[in-house]
Amino acid sequence: MMNSNAASSSTANPDAAGSPDPPAPRRSSKRPKYSKFTQQELPACKPILTPKWVILTFLVVGIAFVPIGITSLLASRDVVEIVDRYETDCIPVANRTDKVAFIQSNASKTCTRQITVTKHMKRPVYVYYQLDNFYQNHRRYVKSRNDEQLKKRSKTSETSQCEPEDTTPDGKPIVPCGLIAWSLFNDTYTFSRNKRQLTVNKNGIAWKSDRDHKFGKEVFPSNFQNGTLIGGAHLDESIPLSKQEDLIVWMRTAALPTFRKLYGKIEVDLEENDIIDVILENNYNTYSFSGKKKLVLSTTSWLGGKNDFLGIAYLTVGGLCFFLALSFTIVYLATWRSFLPVMEQKSRRALSKFLEPE
Amino acid sequence: MTRGRIRAKLRRSQLYTFACLRPHVNETEGSVQGCPRVIYCNQPHMHKKRPLKYCTNYISTTKYNFFSYFPKALFEQFNRVANIYFLIAALLSVTPLSPFSPVSMLLPLAIVVGVSMAKEALEDWRRFMQDKEVNARKVSVHVGNGVFSYKPWEKIQVGDIVKVEKDQFFPADLLFLSSSYEDGICYVETMNLDGETNLKVKRAMEATSPLNEDEAFKEFTGTVKCENPNPSLYTFVGNIEYDRELYAIDPSQILLRDSKLRNTAHVYGSVIFTGHDSKVMQNATTSPSKRSGIEKKMDKIIFILFAILVLISLISSIGFAVKINYQTPQWWYLKPKETDVYFNPVKPLVPGLAHLVTALILYGYLIPISLYVSIEIVKFLQAIFINQDISMYDDESGIPAQARTSNLNEELGQVDTILSDKTGTLTCNQMDFLKCSVAGTAYGVSPSEVELAAAKQMAIDLEEQNREIANAKHKNSGSEIELETVITSNDGNDFKRRIKGFNFEDSRLMDGNWLKEPNVDTLLLFFRILAICHTAIPELNEETGNLTYEAESPDEAAFLVAAREFGFEFYRRTQSSVFIRERYPPKGQPVEREFKILNLLDFTSKRKRMSVIVRDEDGQILLLCKGADSIIFDRLSKNGRMYEEATTKHLNEYGEAGLRTLALAYKQLDESEYSAWNSEFQKAKSSIGADREATLEHVSDMMEKDLILVGATAVEDKLQKGVPQCIDKLAQAGLKIWVLTGDKMETAINIGFACSLLRQGMKQICITALNSDSVGKAAKEAVKDNILMQITNASQMIKLERDPHAAYALIIEGKTLAYALEDDMKHHFLGLAVECASVICCRVSPKQKALVTRLVKEGTGKTTLAIGDGANDVGMIQEADIGIGISGVEGMQAVMASDFSIAQFRFLERLLVVHGHWCYKRIAQMVIIKDFPT
DSSP states (O other), rough: HHHHHHHHHHHHHHHHHHHOOOHHHHHHHHOOOTTEEETTTTOOOOOOHHHHHHHHHHHHHHHHHHHHHHHHHHHHHHHHHHEOOTTTTTTOGGGGHHHHHHHSSOOOOOEEEEEOOOHHHHHHEEEEEEEOOOOOOOHHTOOOOOOHHHHOGGGTTTTTTTTTSBOOOOOOBBBBBBBHHHHHOOOOOEEEETTTEEOOOOOOOOOIIIEEESHHHHOOOOTTTTTTOOOOOOOOTSSOOOOOOHHHHHHHHSSSSEEEEEEEEOOOOTTTEEEEEEEOOOOOOOTTTOOOOEEEEEOOOOTTTHHHHEEEEEEHHHHHHHHHHHHHHHHHHHHHHHHHHHHHHHHHHHHHHHHHHO | HHHHHHHHHHHHGGOOSTTOOOOOOOOOOOOOOOOOOEEEEGGGGGGSSTSOOOOOSOOOSSSSOOOTTHHHHHHHHHHHHHHHHHHHHHHHSTTTTOSOOOHHHHHHHHHHHHHHHHHHHHHHHHHHHHHHHHHEEEEEEEEEEEEEEEEEEGGTTOEEEEETTTTTOOSSEEEEEEETTOOOEEEEEHHOOOOHOOOEEEEEOTTTTOOSSSGGGSSOOEEEEEEEOOOOOOOOOOOEEEEEEEEOGGGEEEETTEEEEESEEEEEEEEEEEEGSSSSHHOOOOOOOOOOOHHHHHHHHHHHHHHHHHHHHHHHHHHHHHHHHTGGGGOGGGGSSBBTTOOOOOEEEEEEEHHHHHHHHOOOOOOOOOHHHHHHHHHHHHHHHHHHOOOBBOOOOTTTOOSSSSTTTGGGEEEEEEEEEEETTEEEEEEEEEEEEEETEEEEEEEEEEEHHHHHHHHHHHHHHHOOOOOTHHHHHHHHHHHHHHHHHHHHHHOOOOOOTTTOOOOOGGGGGGGSTTTOOOOOOOOHHHSSSSOOOEEEEEOOOOOEEESSHHHHHHHHHHHHHTTTEEEOOOOSEEEEEOOOTTTTSSSEEEEEEEEEEOTTTTTTTEEEEEOTTTOOOOEEEEEEHHHHHHTGGGGOOOOOHHHHEEEEEHTTTTTTTEEEEEEOHHHHHHHHHHHHHHHHHOOSTTHHHHHHOOOOHSSSSSSSEEEEEEEEEETTTEEEHHHHHHHHOOOOEEOSSSSOHHHHHHHHTTTSSOOOTEEEEOOOOOHHHHHHHHHHHHHHHHHHHHHHHHHHHHOOOOOTTTTTTEEEEEHHHHHSTTTTTTTHHHHHEEEEEEEEESOHHHHHHHHHHHHHHHHHOSSEEEEEOGGGHHHHHHSSSSSEOOOOSSHHHHHHSSSSEEETHHHHHHIIIIIIIHHHHHHHHHHOOOOOOO
8 A cells, every 4th residue: 555655656746846738749730720711811802982983883873874864764765554444434324323333233234445656556456354453362262272273173172272262052163163263353354456457366365374374284173263253254164274374374472462464465556546446244243342444455565564663763763873973073072182191091990900900 | 755744744834823713612512503505524324315415516607507598598598578579579570461472471580599509508508518527637535445536526525535635626616624734724716716726725623633644544534514505705603523522613724616725735615605605606607698888779779660650550540549449331342341350440449450451460560570680790809809800819828818708899999987807807917026226235137027118118209309399409319319228128128037936137246256346245135035035834845855835925925936946945944943055056055055044024914024033053043024015114123224214215216117116134043032022922912812812912923123234135926928018009999998906006106107007207195094903983984984085176176287298197906995985985986987097996805806896887988898817706797787707717606707818918909999999880881771662
């Protein structure tokens, strides 16, 4: 026992004397490795907002934006657009006190309108219907559809999410189910010019992707609009959904309560002062919620439909940039002598800080 | 073993006059009540069964174990309000109320919680590994029949007899039975408990102290009755029944876990408190979780966002209900007659409420959960950058900086006040003998660090002046050269010398040249005082053959090294004598001399001096004394003041140079004079009663007067590398630095000068208590009033100061601080302290450190940073907004409690000024950018 004591105290001794050197390998392993990244010495640059740079930037933005604004405004001006509001005019004067009753009755709802073309319209002339105060974006409404059912024949009985328009009272699935399909717009328009019919091309009015991928070629409507409450249009049960382009257009729901949907295309030019006779079937009930109905004929430019906003926005921003550039230049020319040294110093300091971190 | 034997025969207790006061045991009876714990010493088998089965010595500081980790860590995570919110949102998003698919809610939440939990697990794993290491440490335990064998700490039981060897930690709280010294003394270092580096004397009971051999424990049994485990370090109530007699146990017989045995070959002890019952574990506090300012601000913003969210949802759901009620009945395309929960025009309240929930989820993106994920990731990367920074890697110790928690990174850039420990943080806790003044002549040419720093500063100043004043070019350049030579000479020195504790340089004294000096006799006396007047023990290093000294304070060790270098090597101590090998180079042959120690009046902080009375070989009796200069000067005889003026001048110079000074003096005694005094002294020593200490002091006082001044010493408390420059730069950056130290005021001021915390032009405000001895309420009130007056006066003075460049330094002492920290005073104190450029608190306890930290933190509301290296700084580190541990020589407690650990104080500059700044800027930018979309 004595021996072990002596041995241990003698081994303890060098430690007490303090051996400052830990074994070398352990030491080197803990040393952080040098790399520009870990030492945060990577070169970096940062814009320094000197007056010249700021003025130049504003100038460039101004120069770029003003022409863009002008061209888009011009393009928008070229678009010819004719709008005809008809929801009140198409109800016989005698029935105007109770429009809802009229629209729900079985009376003939055919109505004739005359549209004068104000300006030459190049083909194709797009025909839209515009509804107002119609909330296609309501949550209950938006959700009420089943994409699986629309796509695949095997999923015909898949009507979840479609409440309250999922099945017929006796339990048969409705294809296409849901409130959206059920409330399909059913006003129809026939156009004629000088007693000659103008054909309305209804092909290709829906998105190609919708036709090809979202609505099945083998899915046929069934049990549609069979209930006691008829919502909107009926569908031809022999045509697959992918060909029912009115339905496809309608089911791409609008985000705002006022919206236009494409009805068809007129593939001929319309001359100025042409008078177009429209025979329309005013079937769709917007009177319950006092919504407006409008028929719209419009050409397009390379920028799309009529839209002045974009051009005005471009012009405003560009003009503002010009103004700022100008005022900065004036301020700068008036005072540059006094604050030049400060800037120099500041920028130099900022530079050195970024290039050589301490 | 031979050395051990020699030492074993020493009865060291006779050396001490004051430290080994023995209270006489007469209150042995009737202390059983309040002592519910029974321990059968040397009978650990008795503790295997209830009710004597106490907890094992296995310690665990981990938060979780394998099974509790999952539920507990999850609970922790969902304690955060944000997480709870996100959880509820995620749960709701599974219901049909949700406007979008649940994955987009659940995935980010899973990532946030998962990452945090993984971090927790990793940290806990580290703690577990550390515990494992501690639990596996070996200690020698009595296994029966006087045989000791090694066992891991965790296997130790209450009642075991353990034998702890030199420089080992005590594995549990032990009852000190005996040591390798015959009289049962041992020295312990309680660095981990209270941060004091000096050794403390513990003594065993007289009854058990003969048991200092392994065999003696064959038959030993005893029964200890003591108090239940408690966290008080300095009290102990209990008694031991041994040999059919009852002895009381006092706190000095308890060896506490985590303190270290020093200067003693081995001790025997009986285990009393194990594991979590031990006092140090009872003292452990769970570290509070710290949160950064940005996080707090973000919480506020998120709360506002949440309020906005609720408001928006409320408005929208009210609008929804109204619209449902008034308009939708006309919306035939919704089939309003077929109602459900979410759509009911007749009862709009139900769908309104349902919509509220939907809206809350829908607009939930207003509260950016992704921000939390991004912040976690960015902070993690920033922590890696800190860990990888090569400029904060210490080549000497091989320790890189470490960000132990990543959530305070950016807070580093916001620090306002730094509270620093001194020993081990600013200084290396190593004393170098640098200069001395003997017989009115100053010796020692090597400059102290303060002088170096000052010289450098002056050189820089002069350079600047040169640039400005071209005329004075010629004159200045001369002095500049002079200064530079001083600096370079020192740089050269670094290569050749490296004797620890000795940095003295003067050819007049070295290599025996002192014999040619005019006052040889005084010099001889000076060296002898250095070599004799101490309580250290020499120890032979068997590898190098050199002697090392185990002293109670590093000063003393420095003196002994210095004496050895001058040719007076202290090489042996016996019970009654000190042996010195004196070398006078002309003769070449060392002369061994023996000095009989007659009395030793040891050092206490109150006496501020120590003396020995020795009889030299010629039979002459001498009193050798060293102590604080003011004390010694008061006790000089009329003819002993020859060198007083010159020495005072030198002492002032040394003080300004940031050195610790002591004055040395002696006195010759007649045989008769001595014996008269000695009999009185012995009488006082053997007296019983409360006034024993007072009488002893009085008797000692009588002896220590009419001294003759010999000289003074100057010891440098070595600063760590780069500390003054670092403090300077931090001060320039506008940070306030407070030093909280356990040292005495003079030392603290010296160090303040040394690390450029105090400058010559600064006005020092010292606040001290009047007379700390007096007790009673009235006296206390008086002291308090006095301190308050001092504080208000100082505040007034600062207010009235006209000079905008005037800087003040506040120096306050622990006892005064205790009053100043009381509730009614602390705001006055703080008000004064924040006005001062630097604040030094000396003689403060670990508790006070934490209190001061809290005062600063709560009083100023600004970010505080505490830096320290020892276990005594743990409180402060945990209390401060950011705690930094110096991972150096001392234990790991400070590092374990800290948020960041660095190897050297000087790295603090880079950590704060570079990393803190960058982290803050980057996080802030990221929060803004991430918040913008929402």
